[in-house]
Amino acid sequence: MPVLIVLMVLVGALCILDLILTVGVVKRLREHTELLTAPPPTPAVEVGERVGPFAATTVTGSPLGPGDFVGETLVAFFSPTCKPCKEKLPDFLRYAKAPAPGEERPVAVVVGDPGQAEDFVSRLAPTAQVVVEPPDGAMGIAFKAEMYPTMFRVAPADDGTLIVTDNAAELEHPKAATATTPVPAR
Template sequence: MPVLVAALVLVGLIATVNLVLTLGVVKRLREHGELLTTLGGGPASLLAGEEVGEFATVTVDDRPLDRTSLNGETIVGFFSPTCQPCQEKLPKFIDYARTRAGGARQALAVVVGDAEQGADFVSRLSPVARVVLETSDGPMSSAFRTRAFPTVLMVAPDDEGRLVVTDDRVALDQPSALV
């Protein structure tokens, strides 16, 4: 019987040490996450409720584009042809944009990279969205403060007419409102 009690006490001590270590790891992970956000200068793009900055650019089919061009709820995606997650998310964005009410006028895709690298993305996105091809410091990336890819946002004018992000975590797996 004393051996059984000793074994039970030992298992209890091991479980307690395990719990303390696990809580310590969770605390450190939270601290590291906050530190990475601070060192990185904040979030990867605008957050919900933030106003989109001024921009003026042209689409790949030479049509002018600025903040006033985005009227109504518009999905905006930023993709880089050199990032693997972009390769995986692009088909979902295309399917989502294809079913949006308003068609390509309510979808905007920004391909960040040079023309040669971005050619495949541009050709795949052009049927379902207005497409802009730019460098990482281009007007769209600057206006949306985009620093990570892929980034997908929903934007719309607010009650005062300012273009703001209405959703910074668009669920592309959820069907959009059909045309």
């Protein structure tokens, strides 16, 4: 009889442990569900806002500052350790090969360790102006880029600063409208 009592207490303790673990799993699932259903964060720089001052150097040694932008330009921030950046890179490369009419050559800022950035730089350099900088680099601070990938369109203002014209730029060219005039039936 004492063995039966010990077994019943053991089974009861296992059931209580199972219940505690199940409650913990349900709580974590709720937290993950909230994270997955939350709207994506918006970039810190609003459309129409001026970009802060910065001075950077491209991987080819050319200086790059707000005064070097002469027309609307796509500026993209990538991190070599970010999976979405690696997924977005081919789309950016396709876009950079043929920018929209009137757009300047895009600028790609690779944020991270220069050794890790080598693959990104080698792929981006033929089609974009590339800057490699640490997370607290001048361009990242000026654009308030804290999440990656982030795409901006900027245009120069009359005072030599840059104004954000799109803070969530897409990498698709606007489709040219093909006008077809219907022929009336006779």
